[in-house]
Amino acid sequence: DVKVTQSSRYLVKRTGEKVFLECVQDMDHENMFWYRQDPGLGLRLIYFSYDVKMKEKGDIPEGYSVSREKKERFSLILESASTNQTSMYLCASSFSSQRELFFGEGSRLTVL
Amino acid sequence: AQSVTQLGSHVSVSEGALVLLRCNYSSSVPPYLFWYVQYPNQGLQLLLKYTSAATLVKGINGFEAEFKKSETSFHLTKPSAHMSDAAEYFCAVSAQTSYDKVIFGPGTSLSVIP
Numbered sequence: 051d052v053k054v055t056q057s058s059r060y061l062v063k064r065t066g067e068k069v070f071l072e073c074v075q076d077m078d079h080e081n082m083f084w085y086r087q088d089p090g091l092g093l094r095l096i097y098f099s100y101d102v103k104m105k106e107k108g109d110i111p112e113g114y115s116v117s118r119e120k121k122e123r124f125s126l127i128l129e130s131a132s133t134n135q136t137s138m139y140l141c142a143s144s145f146s147s148q149r150e151l152f153f154g155e156g157s158r159l160t161v162l
Numbered sequence: 163a164q165s166v167t168q169l170g171s172h173v174s175v176s177e178g179a180l181v182l183l184r185c186n187y188s189s190s191v192p193p194y195l196f197w198y199v200q201y202p203n204q205g206l207q208l209l210l211k212y213t214s215a216a217t218l219v220k221g222i223n224g225f226e227a228e229f230k231k232s233e234t235s236f237h238l239t240k241p242s243a244h245m246s247d248a249a250e251y252f253c254a255v256s257a258q259t260s261y262d263k264v265i266f267g268p269g270t271s272l273s274v275i276p
Binding site: 054085090091092093094095098108140142149150151153154155156 | 166198211252263264267
């Protein structure tokens with residue numbers, strides 16, 4: 051089975067802190083994605099990556115950055131956390147030729 | 163550009179009754195279409211996908227969906243609801259052209275009443 055692992059299920063941070071969310075996949079997928087999920091809004095794409103060291107902005111990249119130094123790992127960075135970034139963050143991966151996404155279990159971030 | 167609407171943010175059905183979750187999409191090119199399910203405190207998992215091979219698509223756990231181009235719809239159905247079907251369901255669309263991102267709908271929360 052494909053496994054996408056997110057490092058933290060629950061985090062509580064203070065406004066202004068730098069936050070790292072880590073995601074690792076074990077199926078050699080080329081593509082990796084970060085979404086945020088908010089009630090009534092579904093999933094919104096923050097950033098995605100087609101290859102190592104490559105990144106593309108999604109629909110809501112403001113306030114976020116990403117890093118992909120190795121194929122299996124994709125990190126989401128909140129440089130200075132704000133309360134409006136309180137959300138569920140979902141990492142996903144896929145093969146280049148497929149659209150099917152494999153998701154991690156999510157990281158629920160609360161910014162106080 | 164692609165977009166997805168899901169009619170009804172909450173749907174309740176009785177155990178054993180038909181489940182019908184509605185999804186309409188907008189796409190300027192032939193789409194790929196998906197239904198994902200999310201159980202409480204978990205990530206999303208794929209229920210089924212339409213990739214133009216057949217208009218009626220069968221998925222896991224007894225679910226199926228029919229692609230209707232004339233109605234731009236991809237509604238999800240299951241003949242008989244089970245308590246374990248209670249979850250959040252997301253419809254999603256992606257263009258069939260060169261790689262395109264996957265766009266998700268807002269989701270429908272399904273409750274199953276004993």
